[in-house]
Amino acid sequence: RGSAMAAESTQTLSRLLEKTGDWDKDERYMATNDLCNELQKDLTLDEAMERRICTAVMQQLDDSSNDVQTIAVKCLGVLLKKVQQAQVGEIGDKLCDLILTGKPELRDIYSIGLKTLVADVPHETGENVAGALAYKLLDGVRSDNADTKQECMDALSDVLRRFGHTVEGLHHDLMTVVLAQLQHGKPIIRKKAAQCLGSLAVASSDALLNQMVETLLQHFEDDSADKRTLIQTIGTVSRTVGFRLGRHLERIIPILLRTCGDPDDESRHTDESNELRENCFPAMESFVLRCPREVAPHLAEIVRVALAFLKYDPNYCYDDDDEQAEDAEDEEEFDDDDLDDDDDDDTSWKVRKSTVKVLSAVITARPEMLQDLYDTCADELISRFREREENVRLDVIACVAALLNATLVSNRSAMSSGSGPPGAAPTLQRQRSAVGSLRSRVPAIMAASQRVINGNSAKSKSAVFVMLRTLCEVLEGGLDEHVAELFEGVKKCIADRSQPLKLDALSFLRSALEAHPAEVLQPLLPGLLEPLHGCVAEEWYKIIAETLRVLGAMAAAARPLAVDGDMFQSGAEGFSHSAVARPLYDAVLPRLQAHDLDQEIKECAIIAMGKILAHL
Numbered sequence: 001r002g003s004a005m006a007a008e009s010t011q012t013l014s015r016l017l018e019k020t021g022d023w024d025k026d027e028r029y030m031a032t033n034d035l036c037n038e039l040q041k042d043l044t045l046d047e048a049m050e051r052r053i054c055t056a057v058m059q060q061l062d063d064s065s066n067d068v069q070t071i072a073v074k075c076l077g078v079l080l081k082k083v084q085q086a087q088v089g090e091i092g093d094k095l096c097d098l099i100l101t102g103k104p105e106l107r108d109i110y111s112i113g114l115k116t117l118v119a120d121v122p123h124e125t126g127e128n129v130a131g132a133l134a135y136k137l138l139d140g141v142r143s144d145n146a147d148t149k150q151e152c153m154d155a156l157s158d159v160l161r162r163f164g165h166t167v168e169g170l171h172h173d174l175m176t177v178v179l180a181q182l183q184h185g186k187p188i189i190r191k192k193a194a195q196c197l198g199s200l201a202v203a204s205s206d207a208l209l210n211q212m213v214e215t216l217l218q219h220f221e222d223d224s225a226d227k228r229t230l231i232q233t234i235g236t237v238s239r240t241v242g243f244r245l246g247r248h249l250e251r252i253i254p255i256l257l258r259t260c261g262d263p264d265d266e267s268r269h270t271d272e273s274n275e276l277r278e279n280c281f282p283a284m285e286s287f288v289l290r291c292p293r294e295v296a297p298h299l300a301e302i303v304r305v306a307l308a309f310l311k312y313d314p315n316y317c318y319d320d321d322d323e324q325a326e327d328a329e330d331e332e333e334f335d336d337d338d339l340d341d342d343d344d345d346d347t348s349w350k351v352r353k354s355t356v357k358v359l360s361a362v363i364t365a366r367p368e369m370l371q372d373l374y375d376t377c378a379d380e381l382i383s384r385f386r387e388r389e390e391n392v393r394l395d396v397i398a399c400v401a402a403l404l405n406a407t408l409v410s411n412r413s414a415m416s417s418g419s420g421p422p423g424a425a426p427t428l429q430r431q432r433s434a435v436g437s438l439r440s441r442v443p444a445i446m447a448a449s450q451r452v453i454n455g456n457s458a459k460s461k462s463a464v465f466v467m468l469r470t471l472c473e474v475l476e477g478g479l480d481e482h483v484a485e486l487f488e489g490v491k492k493c494i495a496d497r498s499q500p501l502k503l504d505a506l507s508f509l510r511s512a513l514e515a516h517p518a519e520v521l522q523p524l525l526p527g528l529l530e531p532l533h534g535c536v537a538e539e540w541y542k543i544i545a546e547t548l549r550v551l552g553a554m555a556a557a558a559r560p561l562a563v564d565g566d567m568f569q570s571g572a573e574g575f576s577h578s579a580v581a582r583p584l585y586d587a588v589l590p591r592l593q594a595h596d597l598d599q600e601i602k603e604c605a606i607i608a609m610g611k612i613l614a615h616l
Contacts, residue, residue: 014052073116099111
């Protein structure tokens with residue numbers, strides 16, 4: 001039976017191979033597609049059939065139809081996992097030869113085929129053919145043809161990323177040849193060379209990496225060298241190897257800071273300068289995270305420059321007056337569609353985004369600087385909640401959330417060590433100071449958050465609610481004066497069509513109910529009942545479960561247990577828990593009675609009803 005099935009598969013493959021040479025392009029496409037599907041089955045190919053299939057697929061890469069070429073590349077990825085190592089080597093050699101000497105108009109197809117080979121070939125087979133591929137591609141990089149150089153460096157980067165350690169014997173030659181391409185006249189060649197050096201750096205020995213970096217730094221002293229390309233290259237290398245560049249930071253960081261320049265220098269308000277900064281700031285982010293000891297002397301200057309470019313938006317004028325700025329935000333409601341068409345090509349937002357990443361890295365990696373970060377960064381970050389570009393705004397909000405998380409972690413750590421030896425006291429004092437700095441900024445955070453909540457962006461609102469949830473946790477409430485206004489925003493957001501926004505708004509509402517005093521919350525509870533009734537009837541199980549948790553928290557807030565003495569605390573003046581008892585019961589009961597529910601919903605319904613019965 002097995003031999004019969006093998007014979008049938010061979011016949012099927014033979015029939016499909018004949019059709020791949022049909023005059024009709026649709027027939028060729030269908031035959032190649034069927035061949036690809038057949039190869040995915042559990043079958044064994046003999047050497048002769050392997051050769052026939054490889055030859056047919058390689059011919060399809062030269063097909064006059066783009067569709068046939070595309071399906072041939074897909075088929076190649078499947079074929080590489082079926083054939084023996086010798087066939088893989090032949091395919092790789094053939095593709096390299098085609099890139100070097102094949103039809104120029106098909107060079108991109110050959111390149112895609114080679115990239116597919118490198119990405120999909122089994123690792124053991126790839127290690128054995130990587131050397132031959134790298135050697136041929138190196139010849140292509142030496143070529144005088146710019147397109148050939150570009151495709152070969154692109155493919156070489158892929159080879160080095162996956163099999164870099166396998167071709168260690170070629171590392172020095174690769175470094176020498178690719179470094180020379182940094183002086184090429186075409187920007188795309190220089191960019192590909194920088195990327196290739198970044199891939200090479202990962203697999204290089206420390207000695208070779210140091211030689212590479214020394215060569216790049218020496219070029220900075222050459223007035224004729226393209227500084228922009230050198231910065232791009234150092235930035236790329238730093239992002240790939242990180243801590244291994246620690247010994248060079250004394251020379252690299254001043255170069256990066258100098259390259260960023262002054263945000264007020266109008267002569268550098270160009271896309272070229274912005275692209276340079278896009279490379280500088282990620283490099284600094286990498287150093288902050290991966291070279292903590294070596295970067296320490298430069299942190300203050302890195303933070304200063306990052307803060308300067310946090311506001312870098314030369315094509316847009318923000319009003320310095322807080323009230324006017326708030327009015328402008330309410331009018332615009334963060335609607336990017338209202339911006340001038342001239343801003344479509346504005347790349348300054350990428351610079352601002354990269355600066356926020358640097359500040360987030362400092363906050364995450366240097367908890368001992370927490371108080372200094374509040375003093376230097378907090379106000380600037382809060383003011384940037386009005387950022388007009390949503391991608392940047394989300395990162396700014398996340399950065400403030402990271403600052404709050406760092407405060408929470410440090411405060412817990414300090415409190416747990418507060419009863420320790422005398423030497424721990426300064427740490428506790430420092431963290432209390434950080435919490436005090438945070439409390440003093442609560443009004444500013446609330447004003448900035450309300451602008452976002454009143455805007456149009458669902459993603460930004462979600463990010464703000466996540467941040468506010470952390471704020472409640474850090475301050476153990478602390479938003480008494482702002483709860484009423486926040487709850488109004490929550491009610492609007494849980495009526496929104498965005499499911500993630502609803503979930504984040506409900507999660508914040510639960511945190512606020514659990515963290516604040518009952519007398520602050522009780523007057524607001526009746527106003528929450530109607531929108532929450534709608535949420536508990538939603539279809540998405542996560543919304544239902546979170547709403548049930550909120551309803552349970554409302555029951556506890558409506559009639560909290562007394563710490564001592566009477567069983568329950570007295571309520572706020574004019575509030576009676578009976579006003580919310582029945583609506584809460586009616587909201588939870590249907591979910592408790594239903595049998596075909598998600599397990600999480602069942603558990604939340606049981607807990608919520610338990611709280612209602614216990615408190616009300």
